[in-house]
Amino acid sequence: MRRSALPVCLLLVGCGASSAGEAVRTAPPVPVPVPVPKLVLDLGFSGGQALAVLSDAPCEVRPVQDPIIDAPPVDPTCEVVGAALRPGHRAVASFRAGRRGIRLAVGTRRIKIPDSALDEPRAFWSPDARRLIVESEGWRGGVVFSAATGRRLRTITSGTGYLGRQPFSPDGKRVVTGDKRGLVITAVADGRRKRVALPAGAERPSWSPVGERVAAASGRVVAWADLTSGAVRTAPVVALEVAWSPDGRAIATYGYRADGQWAVSVIDADSGTVTEVHRFPEGAERGELAWAPDGSRLAFQVAEPL
Numbered sequence: 001m002r003r004s005a006l007p008v009c010l011l012l013v014g015c016g017a018s019s020a021g022e023a024v025r026t027a028p029p030v031p032v033p034v035p036v037p038k039l040v041l042d043l044g045f046s047g048g049q050a051l052a053v054l055s056d057a058p059c060e061v062r063p064v065q066d067p068i069i070d071a072p073p074v075d076p077t078c079e080v081v082g083a084a085l086r087p088g089h090r091a092v093a094s095f096r097a098g099r100r101g102i103r104l105a106v107g108t109r110r111i112k113i114p115d116s117a118l119d120e121p122r123a124f125w126s127p128d129a130r131r132l133i134v135e136s137e138g139w140r141g142g143v144v145f146s147a148a149t150g151r152r153l154r155t156i157t158s159g160t161g162y163l164g165r166q167p168f169s170p171d172g173k174r175v176v177t178g179d180k181r182g183l184v185i186t187a188v189a190d191g192r193r194k195r196v197a198l199p200a201g202a203e204r205p206s207w208s209p210v211g212e213r214v215a216a217a218s219g220r221v222v223a224w225a226d227l228t229s230g231a232v233r234t235a236p237v238v239a240l241e242v243a244w245s246p247d248g249r250a251i252a253t254y255g256y257r258a259d260g261q262w263a264v265s266v267i268d269a270d271s272g273t274v275t276e277v278h279r280f281p282e283g284a285e286r287g288e289l290a291w292a293p294d295g296s297r298l299a300f301q302v303a304e305p306l
Contacts, residue, residue, distance in 0.1 A: 042092075043290040043299050044085035050292070050299045053083040053092055084123040084132070088293065093132055093147075095121050104134060104145070111150040124163060126172030127209065131188070133175060135163045142167070144175065144188050154188045164206035164216065165243045165289060176214050178202030183214055183225060196225050198232065204241050210248030213269070217242060222253055224269060235267045235274050243289035244269075252289045252298055264289070264300055278302070 042053040081102065082095035093106045095113070102121060104111040113121055113134060123134045131153065135142040141157040159179025167175050177184045182198035183205055200219025207214050208224075215224035221234040222242055239255035251267040262280040267273070280302060288301045 040288060040301050041080070041083040041094075042085045043288040043301060044087070045290060045292045045297075045299070046088055046090055048292060048294070050290075050297070051085060051090065053085050053094075082121050082123070084125060086129050087125055087127055089129070093123050093125070095123070104132070106132070106147055106150070109150050111145055122163070124165070124167050126168040127170055128172050131168070131172050133163065133167055141177070142175070154186070154191060156186050158184070159201075162204050164204040165241055166206040166209070169207050170209055170211075176205045176207050178205045178216055182218075183216060185214075185227065194227075196227065196230070196232075198223050198225070204239075206242050206244055208244045208248040208269075209246050213244075213248060215242045215244060215251050215269075217253075217255070222251060222267060224251065233269075233272060235272050237265055237267065237274055241289060243291065245291050245295045246293055247295050250295070252291065252300075254289065254300065264298075266298070 040052050040054060044051050044053075080094050081097050084093045086092065091107070093104055095102055096105050096110075102113045104113055104121075104123060111134075121134060123132050125132055125147070130147055131144055132147050133142040133144045133156065141155065142163055143155050144153045145151065146153055154175075156175050156177055158177035159181075163177065167177070169176070173188055175186050175188060177186065178201060180201040181195065183196040183202050185194040185196070186192070196214070198216065198218045200221070200223075202216035202218055202223070205214050205216035212227040213224055214227060215222060217239040218234070220236070220238050222237045222239050223232055223234045225232045235251075237253050237255060238257075239253040241254055243252045244250070245252070249269055251269055252264065253267065254262065254264045256262050257279075263276050264278045265274050265276045268275075277298070278300075288299075290299045291297070292299075
């Protein structure tokens with residue numbers, strides 16, 4: 001999905017909690033819009049504070065509700081064309097287009113991206129920030145790199161055009177991808193693969209931060225599978241992206257409704273209950289779902305049509 005340069009806003013969605021710490025989603029939370037004047041490349045949280053990576057040369061890491069800008073070193077020969085915020089940190093892995101093609105910048109290190117990468121590459125960190133997987137629009141698969149050395153660790157093939165928001169297992173040792181038959185789990189160390197069948201296939205699968213569950217868009221439903229028991233559950237949501245809450249109890253999605261409008265929804269992974277938290281006008285852009293570490297807030301990007 002190619003992003004446009006429309007104005008964007010961020011919405012922080014409060015999700016209350018009971019005294020036992022269990023998420024309460026009996027009523028739709030109220031979104032709080034935060035205007036942002038530039039294109040958002042990624043969203044995340046650090047220490048409970050929502051952060052946005054804004055497009056510029058160089059890109060900026062800006063607290064969503066704070067005007068202070070924390071920018072990485074300037075590289076005037078490169079244009080930033082994509083970025084990934086390190087989990088729980090202000091550090092950024094950024095894609096830079098220069099005279100020698102597109103390279104991934106991690107600190108002072110520059111990593112050459114596969115020749116098949118197109119003009120809008122994306123990267124995702126492992127939860128422990130030791131590895132990165134890189135993909136690009138129209139390129140079916142990804143390459144896992146060591147964040148410390150830049151060394152290629154494994155090429156992962158996929159039957160779908162995009163990786164999910166959380167492709168790594170909690171320990172960073174496996175990657176989930178999807179194809180027309182369902183989920184494909186690949187071990188980074190030796191390339192061994194395991195399949196989990198889903199009747200309508202799997203798009204943008206994401207791994208739960210807790211345990212052995214994976215969720216994915218699957219036809220006209222969101223499906224989540226327990227990799228230990230093999231049990232699969234579904235909810236009637238047509239989604240383009242899914243993101244697990246930090247405690248693994250909820251799945252945030254964005255996708256479209258039967259009336260043609262788009263919406264962000266939250267699915268209770270235990271009951272299957274779906275709560276719609278925000279609806280977009282037809283044609284609006286959206287994305288970059290990110291949960292606060294305590295699961296109390298959800299940030300996502302909205303670009304309203306002008």
